[in-house]
Amino acid sequence: MLPFLSQNGTIHQELETDCDRCGGAGQSDKWYFTGKVCFKCGGDGRMLTKRKEYTSEHEEKLRKQREKRAEKKRLAATEENQDKLIKS
Numbered sequence: 449m450l451p452f453l454s455q456n457g458t459i460h461q462e463l464e465t466d467c468d469r470c471g472g473a474g475q476s477d478k479w480y481f482t483g484k485v486c487f488k489c490g491g492d493g494r495m496l497t498k499r500k501e502y503t504s505e506h507e508e509k510l511r512k513q514r515e516k517r518a519e520k521k522r523l524a525a526t527e528e529n530q531d532k533l534i535k536s
């Protein structure tokens with residue numbers, strides 16, 4: 449598949465790599481009870497991974513979103529702790 453550009457400038461790409469389950473072997477004696485063949489790649493040892501490459505602006509936006517989420521989580525945890533303190 450050819451890389452394509454989404455609206456926010458992110459490059460989406462599909463790459464073929466060695467299967468991350470069997471490491472490219474396609475099968476293993478470990479899985480003899482299920483027929484030895486790796487169920488992830490079906491025995492060919494290759495798999496497709498999706499890769500995204502962000503523009504620096506979009507990367508920055510994502511970073512801010514992550515920070516916001518982390519802050520929200522932190523606040524929620526603090527409130528929960530206060531709740532426990534009040535109730536106990």
Ligand SMILES: [Zn+2]
Nearest residue numbers: 467470486489
């Ligand atoms: Zn595999």
